[in-house]
Amino acid sequence: MAPGLPAAMTRPHFIGIGGAGMSGIAKILAQRGAAVAGSDARASATVAALRELGVSVHIGHAAQHLAADASCVVVSSAIRPDNPELVRAAELGIPVVHRSDALASLMQGLRPLAVAGTHGKTTTTSMLAVSLTSLGLDPSYAIGGDLDAPGSNAHHGKGEIFVAEADESDRSFHKYAPEVAVVLNVELDHHANYASIEEIHESFATFAARITDGGTLVVSADHEGARELVRRLPEGLRVVTYGEAADADVRVLSVQPQGLRSEVTVLLDGAKLTFTVSVPGRHYALNAVAALAAGVALGVPAADLAAALGTYTGVKRRLQLQGEEAGVQVIDSYAHHPTEMTADLEAIRGAAADGRIVVLFQPHLFSRTQQLGTEMGTALALADASVVLDIYPAREDPIPGVTSELIIDAARAAGADVTAAHGGEAAVDLVAGMAKPGDLVLTMGAGDVTELGPGILSRLSSLSK
Structure with missing residues (x-):
């Protein structure tokens, strides 16, 4: 499947193009044939990788960096209103698009799988991207960190699945409409944008409510904040729980450390399944189980995906x-x-x-x-x-x-x-x-x-x- 290029994204200009989230969207657009340009405060390996794809990147922010024929200006919540390129966009009447809207437009026509949670998003998204790729499904993906080399945080694939890290920090994950959504945990963070845990709960509930008809929410059975999210959801949404709790749908029976690896055994659909997680720590093992449950919800055979998860060896940082x-x-x-x-x-x-x-x-x-x-x-x-x-x-x-x-x-x-x-x-x-x-x-x-x-x-x- 080769989705087309959204009309507003034919000549996008990214302010802060070297950021983890922004660079991934820019890369996918460039791979789809867009004439991508942008600026960043400093040179980096990520900027160099984008330039190798034909992206025009200016170092520093200045009004003249924005071309008059740009189809839109893409920003993140970190861009201040007085940024000279943003001011110039207003003068020229160029539409300003938040990065979450840009990412949402890239998911159209595909089967989106969005991974959310206070912790573990990048790892779980990466596990899915690596394992689905190893199975030959060639998913598109956008991750908040590089897998290995600079610029490896995103990919435009030929398959029908789009795996995305869904950021709750500024409520931008409300823009997505996933077929499968993962919520790893729900805790109070991002205090500049959320005044209370109640606001956090409301935000995650809004995200879960955007799952498409017939879709699935994969959620931790071990984390109280995640369980509270389930209690707040309307009936009718398919929910699959995972974890060590006795009532988990995908129940973790054991996590056995083996040096810098773990051997994980789960009970899934009444059958035991054992697989290797090639990174240390119980929390990473549970991230892998979340990835397993999410992939199965998309129709990927459990045994195949479990074996493929062992090919994930970590993400930068x-x-x-x-x-x-x-x-x-x-x-x-x-x-x-x-x-x-x-x-x-x-x-x-x-x-x-x-x-x-x-x-x-x-x-x-x-x-x-x-x-x-x-x-x-x-x-x-x-x-x-x-x-x-x-x-x-x-x-x-x-x-x-x-x-x-x-x-x-x-x-x-x-x-x-x-x-x-x-x-x-x-x-x-x-x-x-x-x-x-x-x-x-x-x-x-x-x-x-x-x-x-x-x-x-x-x-x-x-x-x-």
């Missing part, structure tokens, strides 16, 4: 090994919410053997730190030692009184060995000086802390000589 020097492994983790931090630290603890876990953590967003700083500090107590950087602001302005000290104080109160670092160079020196042979170092957070991993490896190498 999700417990990704960056390298090893002087007997120390450096692993990158995107975890930035306390639940994610706890899950990744517990997963790594199971693979650490006798070594210590040393974390370099960068808090992400002032609003998240204000609301969840205590819980972040408690999570860091699971490590043997931690270094905490200043808050990565992303799209936010500072909030008076909100600093990394909130996390550090909470971590120390929980008995953690934690040190503050102001600046990447100081952090690299601290972590490299702390790490000993056999230790695992985690660079953790959703900001640019990932860029410090190579520096830690280099410093470890020089210290060992």
Whole structure:
């Protein structure tokens, strides 16, 4: 199946084209034949990959970067109203399209499978993309992170399935109308856009209500927030639950750690099914079961999909090994919410053997730190030692009184060995000086802390000589 190009998307201009979500949409449009252009604040490997597809990318934001004949301007919620290209679009009368609308238009005529949840979206979407591809179904997909090489976060496939990561942070997932929707968990996050857990519940209920007639909601039976979502839904929607709970439709009977892998046994339609998950941690095993249930809901044979899930070996920034020097492994983790931090630290603890876990953590967003700083500090107590950087602001302005000290104080109160670092160079020196042979170092957070991993490896190498 080869869906056509939406009329408004023939010559799109993306503001912030190098972002995880934006770049994937731009790539698919380019693969479908659109004349794609855009701008980003800085050059990156993702920008380079887009240019190789023929996409015109300007570095920096300026009014003259927007061509007068652009068919639309695509933005994310991170683009501020005073962006010069956005201002120029208004002057020229060029339509402005949110990235969620652009993604929704790409799903038309296909069988959309949308993955939502406070945590685990990127991993579960990636598992589905990889496994369905390995089965020869050639799905289209748009993921919030690269599978391996830069630009591998999206693909225009010839198959009828479109797998998409559905972002709840700005309610943009309300734009999709999936045949199958996955909700992994429902927790309070994105405090700049949601004032309460009640608003979160309402938002996920709106998303679930957009499932097409005859479609399926795949939802966790273990997570109370997800169960609450089911209680709020009208009768008539087909719901398939998964998890370790006794009443789960796809019940997890066991998760057996095997080094950096797990062997998972589930009960599905009255039959036991055992398969391998090639990444460590119970939470990743449960993500794989969610992917299994979702694929089966689309009609993919369970046994085939279970075997194919074993071909997934991880996505960038999700417990990704960056390298090893002087007997120390450096692993990158995107975890930035306390639940994610706890899950990744517990997963790594199971693979650490006798070594210590040393974390370099960068808090992400002032609003998240204000609301969840205590819980972040408690999570860091699971490590043997931690270094905490200043808050990565992303799209936010500072909030008076909100600093990394909130996390550090909470971590120390929980008995953690934690040190503050102001600046990447100081952090690299601290972590490299702390790490000993056999230790695992985690660079953790959703900001640019990932860029410090190579520096830690280099410093470890020089210290060992």
